[in-house]
Amino acid sequence: xxxxxxxxxxxxxxxxxxxxxxxxxxxxxxxxxxxxxxxxxxxxxxxxxxxxxxxxxxxxxxxxxxxxxxxxxxxxxxxxxxxxxxxxxxxxxxxxxxxxxxxxxxxxxxxxxxxxxxxxxxxxxxxxxxxxxxxxxxxxxxxxxxxxxxxxxxxxxxxxxxxxxxxxxxxxxxxxxxxxxxxxxxxxxxxxxxxxxxxxxxxxxxxxxxxxxxxxxxxxxxxxxxxxxxxxxxxxxxxxxxxxxxxxxxxxxxxxxxxxxxxxxxxxxxxxxxxxxxxxxxxxxxxxxxxxxxxxxxxxxxxxxxxxxxxxxxxxxxxxxxxxxxxxxxxxxxxxxxxxxxxxxxxxxxxxxxxxxxxxxxxxxxxxxxxxxxxxxxxxxxxxxxxxxxxxxxxxxxxxxxxxxxxxxxxxxxxxxxxxxxxxxxxxxxxxxxxxxxxxxxxxxxxxxxxxxxxxxxxxxxxxxxxxxxxxxxxxxxxxxxxxxxxxxxxxxxxxxxxxxxxxxxxxxxxxxxxxxxxxxxxxxxxxxxxxxxxxxxxxxxxxxxxxxxxxxxxxxxxxx
Amino acid sequence: xxxxxxxxxxxxxxxxxxxxxxxxxxxxxxxxxxxxxxxxxxxxxxxxxxxxxxxxxxxxxxxxxxxxxxxxxxxxxxxxxxxxxxxxxxxxxxxxxxxxxxxxxxxxxxxxxxxxxxxxxxxxxxxxxxxxxxxxxxxxxxxxxxxxxxxxxxxxxxxxxxxxxxxxxxxxxxxxxxxxxxxxxxxxxxxxxxxxxxxxxxxxxxxxxxxxxxxxxxxxxxxxxxxxxxxxxxxxxxxxxxxxxxxxxxxxxxxxxxxxxxxxxxxxxxxxxxxxxxxxxxxxxxxxxxxxxxxxxxxxxxxxxxxxxxxxxxxxxxxxxxxxxxxxxxxxxxxxxxxxxxxxxxxxxxxxxx
Numbered sequence: 001x002x003x004x005x006x007x008x009x010x011x012x013x014x015x016x017x018x019x020x021x022x023x024x025x026x027x028x029x030x031x032x033x034x035x036x037x038x039x040x041x042x043x044x045x046x047x048x049x050x051x052x053x054x055x056x057x058x059x060x061x062x063x064x065x066x067x068x069x070x071x072x073x074x075x076x077x078x079x080x081x082x083x084x085x086x087x088x089x090x091x092x093x094x095x096x097x098x099x100x101x102x103x104x105x106x107x108x109x110x111x112x113x114x115x116x117x118x119x120x121x122x123x124x125x126x127x128x129x130x131x132x133x134x135x136x137x138x139x140x141x142x143x144x145x146x147x148x149x150x151x152x153x154x155x156x157x158x159x160x161x162x163x164x165x166x167x168x169x170x171x172x173x174x175x176x177x178x179x180x181x182x183x184x185x186x187x188x189x190x191x192x193x194x195x196x197x198x199x200x201x202x203x204x205x206x207x208x209x210x211x212x213x214x215x216x217x218x219x220x221x222x223x224x225x226x227x228x229x230x231x232x233x234x235x236x237x238x239x240x241x242x243x244x245x246x247x248x249x250x251x252x253x254x255x256x257x258x259x260x261x262x263x264x265x266x267x268x269x270x271x272x273x274x275x276x277x278x279x280x281x282x283x284x285x286x287x288x289x290x291x292x293x294x295x296x297x298x299x300x301x302x303x304x305x306x307x308x309x310x311x312x313x314x315x316x317x318x319x320x321x322x323x324x325x326x327x328x329x330x331x332x333x334x335x336x337x338x339x340x341x342x343x344x345x346x347x348x349x350x351x352x353x354x355x356x357x358x359x360x361x362x363x364x365x366x367x368x369x370x371x372x373x374x375x376x377x378x379x380x381x382x383x384x385x386x387x388x389x390x391x392x393x394x395x396x397x398x399x400x401x402x403x404x405x406x407x408x409x410x411x412x413x414x415x416x417x418x419x420x421x422x423x424x425x426x427x428x429x430x431x432x433x434x435x436x437x438x439x440x441x442x443x444x445x446x447x448x449x450x451x452x453x454x455x456x457x458x459x460x461x462x463x464x465x466x467x468x469x470x471x472x473x474x475x476x477x478x479x480x481x482x483x484x485x486x487x488x489x490x491x492x493x494x495x496x497x498x499x500x501x502x503x504x505x506x507x508x509x510x511x512x513x514x515x516x517x518x519x520x521x522x523x524x525x526x527x528x529x530x531x532x533x534x535x536x537x538x539x540x541x542x543x544x545x546x547x548x549x550x551x552x553x554x555x556x557x558x559x560x561x
Numbered sequence: 562x563x564x565x566x567x568x569x570x571x572x573x574x575x576x577x578x579x580x581x582x583x584x585x586x587x588x589x590x591x592x593x594x595x596x597x598x599x600x601x602x603x604x605x606x607x608x609x610x611x612x613x614x615x616x617x618x619x620x621x622x623x624x625x626x627x628x629x630x631x632x633x634x635x636x637x638x639x640x641x642x643x644x645x646x647x648x649x650x651x652x653x654x655x656x657x658x659x660x661x662x663x664x665x666x667x668x669x670x671x672x673x674x675x676x677x678x679x680x681x682x683x684x685x686x687x688x689x690x691x692x693x694x695x696x697x698x699x700x701x702x703x704x705x706x707x708x709x710x711x712x713x714x715x716x717x718x719x720x721x722x723x724x725x726x727x728x729x730x731x732x733x734x735x736x737x738x739x740x741x742x743x744x745x746x747x748x749x750x751x752x753x754x755x756x757x758x759x760x761x762x763x764x765x766x767x768x769x770x771x772x773x774x775x776x777x778x779x780x781x782x783x784x785x786x787x788x789x790x791x792x793x794x795x796x797x798x799x800x801x802x803x804x805x806x807x808x809x810x811x812x813x814x815x816x817x818x819x820x821x822x823x824x825x826x827x828x829x830x831x832x833x834x835x836x837x838x839x840x841x842x843x844x845x846x847x848x849x850x851x852x853x854x855x856x857x858x859x860x861x862x863x864x865x866x867x868x869x870x871x872x873x874x875x876x877x878x879x880x881x882x883x884x885x886x887x888x889x890x891x892x893x894x895x896x897x898x899x900x901x902x903x904x905x906x907x908x909x910x911x912x913x914x915x
Contacts, residue, residue: 131794
């Protein structure tokens with residue numbers, strides 16, 4: 001954190017260059033080097049360089065179909081998820097909900113984000129299949145099919161829309177009231193104000209949210225693995241299957257490299273989109289909440305109904321999970337039991353201990369790293385800034401399977417043989433999940449005009465004072481956002497780390513996947529419930545601490561990003 | 562005044578020292594966390610392809626019998642092999658435990674195993690061992706048809722007794738089976754179908770394409786479809802007997818049947834990893850797992866693998882299920898040599914047909 005302060009000094013500060021060089025070194029070691037090892041594996045054959053495997057992939061119609069499916073899926077998930085996230089965020093901030101209802105929406109939106117993988121997918125399978133609880137038992141449909149586009153899009157949108165909600169909510173909360181007030185006093189209608197003031201101010205956030213969701217869907221292999229069925233091949237799943245099933249590391253590497261192209265495209269589109277206009281709200285973030293209701297009554301009711309409906313559906317999915325964790329055998333024997341919890345707190349203890357240790361170490365490292373990179377990218381001008389931003393996003397945008405395999409190849413041998421240690425998992429989490437903190441920092445900084453810092457300087461405050469009194473409070477929410485994101489992902493991620501767990505260090509999520517394949521649905525559900533409980537407790541504590549530190553000027557719940 | 566300052570200086574000094582000690586402590590505990598954990602006196606490390614609920618009682622019994630601690634983690638066959646191959650230059654485990662023979666022949670091709678012929682080696686039939694001792698069988702696991710009893714009743718069907726029974730339109734979109742890209746179960750199934758068609762590939766693939774019309778989904782793991790069949794989300798599927806019987810033990814109402822044309826079986830194997838850090842302990846685990854000492858524990862633990870060692874008889878209930886079943890032999894050498902090609906053909910012609 002203290003390094004970020006250095007950036008405020010004038011050009012030529014040597015420490016600033018030390019920080020930049022340090023970040024580059026880390027990025028080289030933990031992002032570029034493993035990726036390079038992976039690419040080398042894809043393009044070399046017995047010592048020589050070859051393009052044969054790449055050519056074979058590009059001419060294979062099945063792989064091209066998978067690429068097309070991935071792009072369509074990511075676009076749909078990005079659009080639907082962002083819409084749902086905006087709906088939730090707007091409703092939570094602008095429709096005078098009671099505090100209790102707002103907390104309820106908060107919690108419902110948080111659940112999918114803090115759940116281990118597969119939970120939504122599995123709940124979908126039980127709800128929508130031929131004997132599904134909803135399709136068969138509730139609606140009486142015969143032969144309903146769950147596998148395919150509909151459920152994959154729905155499950156992914158449901159899993160990832162909280163990313164949009166969390167990215168948009170603080171923006172909507174802090175968008176200049178003054179501007180809206182001014183627009184109203186100039187005679188603007190509600191719709192006009194929304195369209196010409198609120199929405200444009202949200203645009204960087206919306207683009208940001210879409211990017212987050214697009215990238216998340218593009219990289220998700222868990223949901224299609226369960227729900228896509230036979231007619232919807234997607235790239236990350238195919239790459240995963242190519243590597244783990246066909247023992248074809250090279251083929252998987254090539255497939256995954258195809259994903260880099262759209263990920264980069266989206267990234268640059270977003271930069272272009274947000275770079276066109278200035279979205280600075282002159283007075284900084286401001287703290288006051290909107291005074292007057294700015295949404296028509298009928299629209300308010302509609303928004304409430306939509307959000308509560310969605311929240312109720314999420315609640316149903318998780319009730320199913322809790323139910324599965326506390327009956328003898330789901331669907332066969334409904335006698336209540338605590339046996340599954342006994343199993344996870346005896347046989348499962350090593351996994352629980354390892355996961356908590358790794359998550360608690362990754363959290364501060366990732367939070368700090370995220371804010372430092374965000375500050376460099378969002379506030380400083382230096383050669384290679386865009387390259388640094390792009391490189392820092394690579395591990396986030398890449399399918400986790402590929403990051404995991406890249407790490408496995410790169411760090412199994414000298415000079416940095418850390419396979420089998422906790423360090424490799426921690427490094428993976430820090431460099432893969434800190435971009436949330438980075439992006440939040442950038443987004444927050446984008447709303448604060450440089451003149452605030454300049455004013456502080458011209459009033460005689462030094463670098464440190466300016467940082468502590470002006471910048472720190474402004475990016476503190478981003479630091480906490482980073483902490484929360486890294487911790488949540490450290491508790492729930494699987495795609496990359498399934499390759500990095502070892503005899504010495506294993507993770508709860510890997511146990512959950514194993515339990516699923518072993519038909520031990522009960523322990524899998526119990527583990528999931530445990531993970532959710534831990535994450536809720538830890539994020540609530542973070543919330544509380546942040547609220548204390550912000551001295552009540554901002555509502556803590558608005559900052560859980 | 563001066564004295565006071567001196568005291569203050571000392572206090573500051575002590576505080577700094579405390580802080581340094583604390584820092585050193587934090588640093589050293591971090592170092593312990595970040596490097597591999599301290600090893601017990603004698604520990605064998607293994608990747609288990611057998612699910613934890615099958616492997617754990619076995620490993621615990623071995624610990625008791627030998628005094629050697631077993632550190633194991635479970636992966637599916639494809640993942641376990643991918644890891645062993647990726648870790649070739651720096652092996653993390655000593656033993657690959659359990660899993661169908663086709664995983665071991667694939668690993669053999671990658672040169673990741675060290676030859677070892679355990680004590681029981683000479684007593685095993687040829688199908689249960691590699692000629693050079695690169696792998697040895699610990700159990701046998703035939704495929705079965707498993708169907709949901711209620712589904713059968715609703716559609717007036719008997720439990721399928723022929724491969725062709727599965728083509729009945731009543732099963733349309735209601736059969737689950739494993740995906741050959743990830744699952745040893747699926748590979749064994751495909752080679753069974755080839756064998757039933759006397760290795761006439763075109764005929765066998767024509768059958769598989771017809772069967773695909775009834776397939777709801779190809780699951781990633783071999784047992785992935787058992788729960789859906791148990792719940793009635795799917796009507797029937799093709800699984801290893803160990804998974805099918807486990808489903809029934811859990812209380813799901815399912816029928817187990819065999820095709821009269823015959824169905825294949827996979828030997829479950831064990832192998833020593835080349836370059837293992839503790840090969841001696843690894844050999845002891847292999848000796849024990851291939852002997853009656855371990856395999857006689859399968860029945861009491863309700864684990865429905867068929868023991869590989871001829872001296873151990875299968876559980877009577879398991880033997881009763883198997884009575885009358887026609888189990889056919891799949892030639893491992895032929896299967897190993899054609900595995901890649903056949904799977905690729907399956908992906909192109911069956912999986913991606915639509």
